[in-house]
Amino acid sequence: KKIRNDAKNRKAFIVFDNLERIFDKPELMEELADIITLADDSEFISNNVRLLIVGVPAGVKDYFSKTPNHRTIANRIIELKEVTRLSEYEASRVIKHGFETELGYKIDEKNSAAITQHILWVTDRIPQALQDYCLTLALHAEKNGFKIHPNDLQIADRTWLTGTLNAAYQTIESQLNERDTKVQRRNQVLYVLGKISESEFRTNDVENAIRTHLYEGKHDVTIGGVANCLAELADGNSAGGAKQILRRTTRGDAYMFIDPLYRMCIRAMLRVSNEGKVEKIGLESIE
Incomplete structure (x- = not known):
């Protein structure tokens, strides 16, 4: 009442x-x-x-x-359509207008496109995440004369990972291979899940992404174990009972992230070394 x-x-x-x-x-x-x-x-x-x-x-x-x-x-629930990603054009306009027009910041002209692309990539163009990340970047750049350079992105990544994405970071970290295996299949799966932009993905999508991003030109390599890795990430029983990050779709033939923050976190924390190994960026090493 x-x-x-x-x-x-x-x-x-x-x-x-x-x-x-x-x-x-x-x-x-x-x-x-x-x-x-x-x-x-x-x-x-x-x-x-x-x-x-x-x-x-x-x-x-x-x-x-x-x-x-x-x-x-x-029967009592009406499910509304979720808020969708911004288009690349829309998100880029938000970044440029917000920093340059509204705040009067200067974005490094030579690296403007790369800076914008990085922001779009790690935030997945989701409005709330875009706003949150740009605020983090703005607060850091304010200390440097209101100028944004590529190196500032690393600081923003670290601040974002230790703040907004901290819980997601801990979850992804717990899912990584604990020992230095030769293939690192689960690590590879996690890495390419960040590369896939579609909301839903199947086993063959992940296998193709692994081949594209980690075995380019090596057509004779067999990509095995992906289905098992995806099932473990959805069941939450991999890496000693780590928390699940995926769930099966209604049809049961594909997967999706439980929370899009996991995809953003993967994009910010996982890299491929010169030797082709998937490695996490430790929070203490992001400077």
């Missing part, structure tokens, strides 16, 4: 934000399901207050439909 009174003649919502924080916690999802059943409560209906669930993971309706005790919950 209080929410209805506060809203007066406007639409009223009870908002549950950051769903991604509990998506892998069944007991909390159970509690959320109980709350959703309030949609049928006569007093709740009479006050015309709606529930709004906000978060990164897609497929919330599908989650409940696959849970035997919660199939009726799925």
